[in-house]
Amino acid sequence: MEIHGEAQEPQGALVKRLLGGEGTRQDAEAASRNFDRWMREVWGGREELALAHCVNALAEAWGGGWGSVPERDSTQHVWLFTFLCPSREDLEVEAAGYVEVVRNNGGSEAIARRCRLVRGLPA
Numbered sequence: 001m002e003i004h005g006e007a008q009e010p011q012g013a014l015v016k017r018l019l020g021g022e023g024t025r026q027d028a029e030a031a032s033r034n035f036d037r038w039m040r041e042v043w044g045g046r047e048e049l050a051l052a053h054c055v056n057a058l059a060e061a062w063g064g065g066w067g068s069v070p071e072r073d074s075t076q077h078v079w080l081f082t083f084l085c086p087s088r089e090d091l092e093v094e095a096a097g098y099v100e101v102v103r104n105n106g107g108s109e110a111i112a113r114r115c116r117l118v119r120g121l122p123a
Contacts, residue, residue: 008034011085019080019114031083038085054082057095073112077102080115 014031017023023031043050055078059066069077077098086094102111116123 011035011038011083015080015084019118021118034085035083042085042088050082051078053088053091054078054086054095057081057086057091058098060092061095061099069108073108076112076115076119077108079119080111 009030011031011034014023014027014034017027018031039045039047039050058077058081062069066074081095081098084094084098086098102108105111106114113123
């Protein structure tokens with residue numbers, strides 16, 4: 001996909017840099033624009049609908065463990081998963097992939113803590 005004649009970098013690459021502390025202001029701005037476009041084009045601007053579908057997909061992918069994730073952490077996972085702009089058609093597959101990445105990269109608590117830090121929230 002192109003934006004104003006420029007090749008668009010994948011959202012996952014931008015988010016990875018941002019979470020890794022290597023992201024630039026331009027990365028953050030591009031990621032935000034991508035998210036806004038995803039919300040408009042994929043969900044018709046209906047944020048509540050997008051969140052409901054993403055939460056359901058994450059809960060399913062997490063299995064019985066989703067209920068044991070503290071709300072403070074689960075909200076960060078919902079934020080991060082939606083910020084990755086998953087495909088509506090492959091939402092369940094992408095949620096399963098997300099959960100696998102979380103489990104293989106420090107676990108739920110560590111990823112949620114990193115999200116809070118990046119977002120300027122109390123760790």
